[in-house]
Each structure stands twice: as C-alpha cells, then as structure tokens.
C-alpha cells in the first residue's frame with residue numbers, strides 16, 4: 001500500500017530541533033494511525049525507541065514520529081540532553097554512537113509527550129514509575145494501550161505490585177509487558193535476539209505490540225501470561241547479582257551454573273506462589289531461561305556485583321553504580337530488598353535461600369562468600 005512519509009531525509013538537525021514540540025504529521029488520513037510515545041530514554045529506552053522508530057516508518061498503521069520522553073539533565077558541557085538528542089539524533093549520554101532514527105523526537109515535557117499517544121511504552125528504571133504514574137493521572141488518552149519494558153516491582157503494605165499493575169491501576173489502562181534476553185547495547189548493534197510479550201485477554205493487542213517491536217534481528221513472540229513474563233524479567237536481576245558475586249570470588253563456571261539453576265528454580269517457585277496462573281512454559285521463553293543466561297554473563301547487575309565481591313563488600317552498590325554505570329541504574333539490589341520484604345512478610349524466607357542471601361549480602365549482613373554456603 002502506497003504511503004506518504006515524513007520528508008526526514010531532507011530535514012536538517014536544526015529543523016528537527018526547531019520542530020521539537022510541534023512535529024507536523026505529513027501523512028494524509030493520519031487520524032487512524034497509532035501515535036507511539038516512549039516514556040524513558042535510558043540505555044534500553046533509547047534502543048527501544050530506535051527499534052520502534054524503524055517500524056513506524058515501515059508500517060502505515062503507525063505515525064512515523066516516535067516521541068521519547070527525556071528526564072531532562074544538563075550535560076557536562078552545559079547543553080540539555082533533549083536538545084542534543086534532537087540535534088544529533090543520538091542519546092549521547094545513555095547510548096552514545098548509535099543513531100536513533102530521525103523520526104525519534106526527544107521531549108522533556110512528560111505531559112506533552114504522552115498527550116496524543118495511543119500507544120505508551122514505559123521503560124524507565126522501576127523506582128521512578130510510581131512518581132511518573134502520579135504525574136500522568138488524567139493526562140493520557142482514555143483508550144491508550146500501554147506496554148512495560150521495566151524489570152522491577154514495588155512492595156506496598158498490601159503486598160507486591162508489579163509495574164504493569166501499577167500502570168494499569170493508576171492510569172486506568174490495559175498494560176502488556178515485554179521482557180527477554182535483551183542487553184540493550186547488543187540490540188543497538190542489531191545483533192540477533194528474542195523477546196517475549198506477556199498479555200492478558202486480548203491477543204489482537206499483543207499482536208499490535210509484536211508488530212511494533214519485531215525485527216529480523218529482534219524476534220518477538222507473545223504469551224498469555226503477564227505475571228509470569230514480568231516476574232521472570234524482575235527476578236532474574238536478583239540472580240544476576242548472585243552470579244556477579246560468584247565471578248568476583250572467582251569460583252568458576254560450574255558454581256555460576258549452579259547459582260543460575262537454583263535462581264531459576266526460586267524464580268519459578270516465587271512466581272507461582274504469588275500467582276497460581278503463571279505457566280511453567282513461560283520459563284522456557286526468552287524472558288525466562290534466556291534472560292537468566294545473558295544477564296548472568298553480560299549484564300550490569302552482574303558487573304557491579306562482581307566488583308562488590310572483589311572489594312569484599314567494602315564499597316557500597318550506590319558507589320559502584322555511580323562509578324561504573326555513568327547514570328545508568330541497577331535494578332537487582334532494590335529488587336532483592338523488595339523480594340526479601342515479601343518473603344519476610346509471608347514467612348517464606350527459608351524457602352528461598354538464594355533470594356534471601358542476595359539481599360543479606362547487599363545490605364552488609366553477610367559476606368559475599370555466603371552466596372554458596374546458604375544454598376548448599
């Protein structure tokens with residue numbers, strides 16, 4: 001089907017910057033097209049915007065433009081990050097060296113960024129989502145659909161709350177999830193990987209998300225198990241911390257494999273205790289076993305936990321995160337604490353020695369070497 005596109009090749013960076021808050025959609029009959037906004041612009045947020053932006057140009061049912069909300073910051077040279085992204089088409093802080101696509105428009109105004117969106121992609125570190133949701137109440141389209149790429153959870157007085165549930169409940173919209181073995185920098189280089197969309201109810205909506213994300217180098221499949229997929233993505237970060245301790249202690253591959261296996265078993269048991277609907281088969285999707293493997297081999301949680309163990313627990317994770325990740329955020333340490341709260345509250349601590357021990361090491365109550373002692 002013939003379609004009109006934004007004249008993006010002719011556009012200069014200055015034009016793009018000037019157009020920032022008022023990009024005209026040149027598409028005729030644009031009203032039936034879905035507008036996509038990415039809420040978040042960190043390492044994975046930027047790669048997600050790149051993936052999506054290449055597909056919105058390809059498929060006529062989406063608006064070409066992808067708006068990306070940027071938590072504004074001033075760079076060391078005094079420039080604003082959002083302005084630099086719009087001038088260079090690159091997130092110079094969180095994804096340097098990678099062009100996002102000229103149809104990605106960075107927008108530092110959260111309310112403005114989401115106002116016209118039919119499809120909202122949430123991808124910030126999980127600790128910021130409660131505040132973001134509060135700011136978005138009443139600011140989004142009622143019929144908007146959401147997807148969360150966020151690996152993490154909140155713990156409330158009444159119990160654990162997955163981020164997709166937080167989004168659904170606070171904003172009154174449906175929310176799917178996308179998780180998987182997805183180290184962002186590798187996907188930015190267009191190296192092959194897979195991902196899993198978790199949905200409940202309407203398969204057509206899941207198919208729409210698959211269409212938005214799927215690429216020859218990024219194969220997305222959908223399963224009807226939001227909780228299972230999201231808990232896989234969330235809990236694997238705790239296992240990654242354990243794997244990093246093993247690396248820091250130079251205990252070798254067999255020990256690391258054992259930790260990964262025990263971790264996966266605890267992930268499954270914890271998920272099923274929280275939600276009896278969680279499917280065993282979900283753990284064999286990209287969001288399950290594949291994410292455990294990649295995150296325990298090459299993720300940021302693993303890397304910082306290795307450094308923590310090498311320093312004998314004498315440097316804090318906050319210090320190591322700031323020093324090693326230049327603004328990117330770990331999710332595993334806070335998730336370990338959140339999981340621990342749930343386990344303690346429900347009297348399940350002894351059922352989950354690996355999860356329990358990870359938090360006790362992170363909080364300085366046990367030495368890193370306890371990671372293998374307690375799971376034997």
Ligand SMILES: NC(=O)c1ccc[n+]([C@@H]2O[C@H](COP(=O)([O-])OP(=O)(O)OC[C@H]3O[C@@H](n4cnc5c(N)ncnc54)[C@H](O)[C@@H]3O)[C@@H](O)[C@H]2O)c1
Pocket residue numbers: 040041042043044045046070071072094123124125126128149150151152182183184185327328329330331
């Ligand atoms: N990076 C990856 O390889 C990867 C892959 C898959 C999933 N994820 C998940 O995606 C989520 C987002 O990760 P990421 O890599 O895009 O982020 P990141 O780790 O790069 O975090 C930095 C982002 O946090 C923002 N930020 C800092 N302070 C903030 C505040 N007060 N309020 C709002 N935002 C603030 C920064 O502006 C920046 O955009 C996480 O849950 C992560 O686990 C990450």
Ligand SMILES: O=P(O)(O)OC[C@H](O)CO
Pocket residue numbers: 151180181182183184237240291294295298299300301302330331
């Ligand atoms: O770098 P990490 O440890 O946050 O992990 C990144 C992704 O979640 C891997 O799928």
